[in-house]
Amino acid sequence: MADGFDGQVVLITGAARGQGRSHAIAFAERGANVVVCDRCEDSPAVGYPLATEADLAETARLVEETGRKCIAVKANTADRSAMDALVAQAESEFGRIDIAVANAGVSVAAPVQSMTQTQWSEVIASNLTGVFNTVGAVSPGMIKRGFGRIVTISSMLGRAGNTNMVGYAASKWGVIGLTKSAALDLAGHGITVNAIAPGNISTPMIHNDQLYSMMRPDLESPTAADVAPIFSSLHAQDIPWLDAAEITRVVLFLADRASAHISGTVIPVDAGNAARVTG
Numbered sequence: 687m688a689d690g691f692d693g694q695v696v697l698i699t700g701a702a703r704g705q706g707r708s709h710a711i712a713f714a715e716r717g718a719n720v721v722v723c724d725r726c727e728d729s730p731a732v733g734y735p736l737a738t739e740a741d742l743a744e745t746a747r748l749v750e751e752t753g754r755k756c757i758a759v760k761a762n763t764a765d766r767s768a769m770d771a772l773v774a775q776a777e778s779e780f781g782r783i784d785i786a787v788a789n790a791g792v793s794v795a796a797p798v799q800s801m802t803q804t805q806w807s808e809v810i811a812s813n814l815t816g817v818f819n820t821v822g823a824v825s826p827g828m829i830k831r832g833f834g835r836i837v838t839i840s841s842m843l844g845r846a847g848n849t850n851m852v853g854y855a856a857s858k859w860g861v862i863g864l865t866k867s868a869a870l871d872l873a874g875h876g877i878t879v880n881a882i883a884p885g886n887i888s889t890p891m892i893h894n895d896q897l898y899s900m901m902r903p904d905l906e907s908p909t910a911a912d913v914a915p916i917f918s919s920l921h922a923q924d925i926p927w928l929d930a931a932e933i934t935r936v937v938l939f940l941a942d943r944a945s946a947h948i949s950g951t952v953i954p955v956d957a958g959n960a961a962r963v964t965g
């Protein structure tokens with residue numbers, strides 16, 4: 687499927703752990719030099735721990751273990767100047783960015799009637815403005831070189847709504863609108879822009895006490911086994927969560943040079959839930 691990325695440079699946001707780390711290692715194993723960033727700080731608006739600087743260093747170590755180079759920077763995608771600086775550093779040290787994966791994101795769970803302004807602002811800043819900042823920062827260099835592959839990460843909640851997910855779903859629907867519009871802006875420059883809409887992926891974003899307790903308020907300390915049936919019900923196939931590698935293989939496909947004429951699309955990887963929604 688993906689032939690290899692020898693000599694290419696890929697930028698991945700939110701790559702200290704989870705799906706971003708999986709993508710970083712996969713690109714490095716296929717010959718790319720990798721640029722990763724992560725905020726490496728908790729947010730008072732997010733009810734589970736975000737990644738740490740040690741997590742980011744571990745991603746860099748795993749990339750370098752493949753023999754490829756890694757630039758790893760603590761940076762928040764919501765901060766445009768930080769993203770511009772990261773791109774400038776990558777272009778100066780590695781010569782260019784060929785591929786960008788706008789992966790960083792948070793889940794903020796609260797119903798519309800009690801979600802605070804701080805919670806709303808956090809989820810929109812990280813999940814939507816962060817994607818805009820990433821695409822905006824990498825595209826001028828890609829235009830200059832006449833080549834680019836941009837992959838954004840939406841969600842199955844970019845295709846539907848759910849309880850407690852008003853901010854998250856709004857941000858992920860927004861990512862799809864952003865992706866389609868950016869695909870048109872960049873269509874004449876050899877740059878593709880596509881979104882992936884994951885189902886439940888087995889990372890700390892879903893495996894955390896806050897979400898477990900929200901799903902099983904009847905239990906004092908719910909475990910993964912207690913919430914698995916509820917996660918399964920969000921998919922059509924009988925599986926509670928998927929491995930990050932299932933997203934990585936679609937990222938690699940979209941980032942391939944040969945995927946030149948696939949742009950503005952949304953690919954669901956959600957164990958069949960796509961069959962339940964339009965679009």
Ligand SMILES: NC(=O)c1ccc[n+]([C@@H]2O[C@H](COP(=O)([O-])OP(=O)(O)OC[C@H]3O[C@@H](n4cnc5c(N)ncnc54)[C@H](O)[C@@H]3O)[C@@H](O)[C@H]2O)c1
Binds near residue numbers: 701706725762816
């Ligand atoms: N896990 C799921 O079930 C699931 C489902 C659909 C979509 N997604 C999306 O997949 C992407 C990756 O999430 P994951 O599952 O690997 O979760 P994760 O929490 O393990 O990883 C997300 C990473 O992004 C970082 N991050 C958050 N906000 C940031 C910011 N503003 N700037 C820089 N870094 C930031 C976090 O520190 C963390 O390392 C996210 O966009 C998420 O919304 C996840």
